[in-house]
Amino acid sequence: xxxxxxxxxxxxxxxxxxxxxxxxxxxxxxxxxxxxxxxxxxxxxxxxxxxxxxxxxxxxxxxxxxxxxxxxxxxxxxxxxxxxxxxxxxxxxxxxxxxxxxxxxxxxxxxxxxxxxxxxxxxxxxxxxxxxxxxxxxxxxxxxxxxxxxxxxxxxxxxxxxxxxxxxxxxxxxxxxxxxxxxxxxxxxxxxxxxxxxx
Amino acid sequence: xxxxxxxxxxxxxxxxxxxxxxxxxxxxxxxxxxxxxxxxxxxxxxxxxxxxxxxxxxxxxxxxxxxxxxxxxxxxxxxxxxxxxxxxxxxxxxxxxxxxxxxxxxxxxxxxxxxxxxxxxxxxxxxxxxxxxxxxxxxxxxxxxxxxxxxxxxxxxxxxxxxxxxxxxxxxxxxxxxxxxxxxxxxxxxxxxxxxxxx
DNA sequence: CCTACCGATCGGTAGG
DNA sequence: CCTACCGATCGGTAGG
Numbered sequence: 001x002x003x004x005x006x007x008x009x010x011x012x013x014x015x016x017x018x019x020x021x022x023x024x025x026x027x028x029x030x031x032x033x034x035x036x037x038x039x040x041x042x043x044x045x046x047x048x049x050x051x052x053x054x055x056x057x058x059x060x061x062x063x064x065x066x067x068x069x070x071x072x073x074x075x076x077x078x079x080x081x082x083x084x085x086x087x088x089x090x091x092x093x094x095x096x097x098x099x100x101x102x103x104x105x106x107x108x109x110x111x112x113x114x115x116x117x118x119x120x121x122x123x124x125x126x127x128x129x130x131x132x133x134x135x136x137x138x139x140x141x142x143x144x145x146x147x148x149x150x151x152x153x154x155x156x157x158x159x160x161x162x163x164x165x166x167x168x169x170x171x172x173x174x175x176x177x178x179x180x181x182x183x184x185x186x187x188x189x190x191x192x193x194x195x196x197x198x199x
Numbered sequence: 200x201x202x203x204x205x206x207x208x209x210x211x212x213x214x215x216x217x218x219x220x221x222x223x224x225x226x227x228x229x230x231x232x233x234x235x236x237x238x239x240x241x242x243x244x245x246x247x248x249x250x251x252x253x254x255x256x257x258x259x260x261x262x263x264x265x266x267x268x269x270x271x272x273x274x275x276x277x278x279x280x281x282x283x284x285x286x287x288x289x290x291x292x293x294x295x296x297x298x299x300x301x302x303x304x305x306x307x308x309x310x311x312x313x314x315x316x317x318x319x320x321x322x323x324x325x326x327x328x329x330x331x332x333x334x335x336x337x338x339x340x341x342x343x344x345x346x347x348x349x350x351x352x353x354x355x356x357x358x359x360x361x362x363x364x365x366x367x368x369x370x371x372x373x374x375x376x377x378x379x380x381x382x383x384x385x386x387x388x389x390x391x392x393x394x395x396x397x398x
Numbered sequence: 399c400c401t402a403c404c405g406a407t408c409g410g411t412a413g414g
Numbered sequence: 415c416c417t418a419c420c421g422a423t424c425g426g427t428a429g430g
Binding site: 116 | 225226227228230231305306307311312314315316318319320328329332357359360363364366367368369370371374375377378379383384387388390391
């Protein structure tokens with residue numbers, strides 16, 4: 001009989017599972033994350049692992065949360081001290097490019113990969129991914145509006161158009177980095193953003 | 200004993216398999232395309248189906264070819280009659296937007312989905328996808344260079360930068376259509392392209 | 399093109 | 415947290 005684990009130990013095990021899950025899911029997709037393989041890599045049983053989450057879908061939802069946590073830590077939280085408006089928007093985009101450039105997660109942006117994988121389905125995982133995307137666009141929207149009202153972007157700026165184009169730059173960055181290992185891609189992303197964010 | 204099928208019949212069956220495979224793979228990914236499910240949907244046995252291709256990987260490669268065939272028919276071949284250079288480039292991009300807007304394949308662009316799915320792996324399927332991407336960029340490059348030498352794009356146009364940004368617009372279009380069902384997305388794509396392709 | 403089958407793996411559960 | 419197990423499904427093969 002194994003000794004009873006403390007609450008702290010349980011949380012630590014849960015975190016170990018999530019960290020490994022996120023690495024696997026980023027590289028090979030949320031569906032490629034299988035219970036058996038994950039258990040083997042962590043040196044524990046499938047049943048022991050599932051005890052922390054209940055079902056595979058619950059594990060997937062926890063991984064989406066964990067990916068959001070990593071992204072929020074690496075991008076918006078890093079530029080919290082910048083004055084809001086255009087300076088903050090520019091730094092948010094730079095942190096975003098840097099996040100993809102440094103390959104914080106293997107396989108690039110978890111959300112890009114997971115969104116492409118789940119956008120044709122229905123269910124709670126898809127909804128969670130769509131929710132995170134919407135939340136992040138809301139963040140960008142706030143910064144852009146502020147930049148416009150500060151007079152740092154043209155008064156006739158089409159806010160949704162700008163969000164669309166910024167996202168396109170980031171999706172292309174992820175594409176060229178992951179598929180082509182194109183080292184020039186971050187430079188291209190920064191150049192495109194500079195043009196988009198200059199009055 | 201079933202009657203011996205003619206060569207034409209065999210090819211027709213093969214095409215039926217490919218058409219269905221492409222629809223499944225576009226919507227749910229190349230890995231989600233399983234032999235058992237495909238056989239069930241087509242009303243044939245797994246062995247009969249596999250006889251046409253040999254292995255799952257060979258089927259996946261054939262599906263990539265089929266997707267390329269559909270894309271080439273719907274986009275570049277539709278604008279073959281246009282004068283090369285900028286007019287052709289503009290029409291290629293319009294055909295591309297229209298292709299995504301009409302949802303010719305369920306689940307949007309097969310190559311976007313498959314590339315995101317396989318970019319972190321190695322093997323022949325990944326290589327085939329990378330090859331198609333490279334071929335298509337080559338096409339765009341030729342049109343852009345011609346537009347520059349015709350004087351229809353600025354002489355200091357950064358060709359690779361423009362390819363990067365056009366691809367970003369298309370990736371964003373696919374993203375907003377598939378995840379958000381955003382009907383404004385094609386308009387945003389056209390507007391972004393207009394700005395990119397105006398001297 | 400079929401039936402019948404293979405070993406491996408899937409997500410998940412019973413019981414401790 | 416474990417062992418032992420479940421039915422379903424995976425890609426693939428033998429033999430016709």
